[in-house]
Amino acid sequence: MLDHVIVTVSDFARSTAFYEQALKPLGITDFLDFKGQDGHPDLKGFGTDGRFFFWLKEGRPDPDAVHFGFRAKSQAEVNAFFKAAIAAGGREKTAPAAQLQYHRDYYATWVLDPDGHDVEVVNKTGQID
Incomplete structure (x- = not known):
């Protein structure tokens, strides 16, 4: 199980605004600013219930080097x-739809963030709403 992911973005403010809006439907509404020091970069944390697991840092992104997916509770959350x-x-990379090539209950969407990172949101429970 993963504890956290750090994604490098080219424009910290732009990507922070994107993820704050895009992740809200998934219940990811807690945000934390980590002020870097001693060579550690500034970070923006995203999470829920005081647990921060998705982080942004500014730098030179390499969107082809990473793929990440967020879990949704239902197909409605994916939408x-x-x-x-x-x-x-x-x-838009792939509109929300059943992805039967993976599993009969695999419902997902893929979106490219402002830097072109491939962001997947998936529901594997068959729950519609």
Whole structure:
């Protein structure tokens, strides 16, 4: 099980605004600013219930080197993420739909963030709403 992921972004403010809006439908609404020092960069943490597991740092991104997926509680959450991410400036890669090539209950969407990172949101429970 993963504890956290750090994603390098080219424009800290732009990506922070994107993820704040896009992750809200998934219940990821806690944010934390970590002020870097002694060579450690500034970070922006995203999480829920005081647990921060998704972090941004500014630098030179390499979107082809990373893929990450967030779990949704239902297909409705997948759809809500997609709408929020597009409204926040993301680009559609794959619209929300069943992905039967993976599993009969695999429902997902893929969106490209402002730097082109491939962001997946998936529900594997068959729960519609």
